[in-house]
Amino acid sequence: MKLGFIGLGIMGRPMAINLQRAGHALWVHGRRPVTMDVLVEAGAVACSSAADVAAQAEIIFIMVSDTADVEQVILGEHGLMQRLQSGQIVVDMSTISPVATRRLAQELATRGVDMLDAPVSGGEVGAINATLSIMVGGKEKTFQHVKPLFEKLGKNIVHVGDHGAGQVAKACNQIVVAVTIEAVAEALTFARRSGVDAARVRDALMGGFAGSKVMEVHGKRMLDNDFKPGFKVRLHQKDLRIVLENAHQLGIALPAASLAAQHLNALMGSGDGELDSAAMVKILERASGTK
């Protein structure tokens, strides 16, 4: 199949490589030309703009950083819309605003182009090993058409609902993870400051109602004081900004997500943006002084 891939960063490049290895012809575009080298050596065509990709590929994947970047790729001066024609499909795997996603899907539909939003979780390791979780929004027929390609990129692939539903699911994921990190951080801080071995508390809690993947993974990082990512504060902060912008637009109160976002803001301010977001525990420790 003739595929396009736009955005060849830490996530996008290994994903594009996985599609190429599956035997598909690739037209690629990355802001930094060097990111295209490995793919071009293996036969991909380097394009100087998104529009040039749109001129060739049947299905075009996008994996960039933020809402404005996706808008630029689709609607910008040398964007996809310059060359897209009816029947092509745009699959945006970036994590961006659900509200903006619906607008973009409408815009593309005017040109007879269908869109899927398909944000992922699983990070760089998941991208390389093709074990990403993929949360998909859009039409069922389009989902089924693209699904064999998703299966080259990830393992847990769920069609959540119509346009934007993938982004909503990803937003929900980031809310739950951030607030659960805060929950575990507060509990382990309470244990430590009460003079109790926090590792034994974690052991005692793990099997019961307090048990979670975050308690297991992020709780361990907190106990070890080892905040090598994992998932970076900088990216989690960005994802919660998207959540809270959408909450603002939709009129939804999300008090604990908002609190967690403030703690991520504080970590950015202290130069901890490249740490794993389990570093939220540092905020509590700093607030009451270490002990």
Added chain:
Amino acid sequence: MKLGFIGLGIMGRPMAINLQRAGHALWVHGRRPVTMDVLVEAGAVACSSAADVAAQAEIIFIMVSDTADVEQVILGEHGLMQRLQSGQIVVDMSTISPVATRRLAQELATRGVDMLDAPVSGGEVGAINATLSIMVGGKEKTFQHVKPLFEKLGKNIVHVGDHGAGQVAKACNQIVVAVTIEAVAEALTFARRSGVDAARVRDALMGGFAGSKVMEVHGKRMLDNDFKPGFKVRLHQKDLRIVLENAHQLGIALPAASLAAQHLNALMGSGDGELDSAAMVKILERASGTK
């Protein structure tokens, strides 16, 4: 063994029955005499005060509601201290203040009496079926001595640390559960208000980093709008009061636990104290209006 049991409510009575069934002689005291009937019929001795229990039993279990109740049982006018002698053991299985627990352990030690704090989770069902989780604080030797009795009451029995450590672990458990309920409630509310099927979002999230026992159990209650307890708002509110009193005394900032406590307060105000604490989702729904 000659055992005492004080506090024969929803939790205490089935626990006392389990100890009796294991073949131990029981001296019991309940504020409402009727609660002693079943036990007395099976051979227990009804006592009119805690002091009378202390006059007979080697190991005395307490299962009452709150810090002040335990203080009354131990230090009050007809309390255990009136009759306790060196070598006896007091096992407090109530959920109360860790700080107060340490004070009580010191007080009892002046009389040569050792104490264990051993709060539980698992609710009425766990008490009846002897499947409680038991988090224990106190001396290792005393823990080992009482452990065979704990094994008649529960399954997951962890010696967390010295006096108060069991209560600290229970406090941590209640922090994590309350804040994780808030996390799941905010995510599912975000999904619903975004016009997405919240059940499918929960399915998509369950296997990943957002997965937790709370997502599984409380998330389901939120989706079904079925708040039959489970664990009641009224008790969770009380437990978080204990947490926040201790945070106040120790100088620990617990912003998300505090937020969750406010939502439990609000549910008490709306007459929802007998619902499961998954009902915290109602606060978010009320705040932004149902949709």
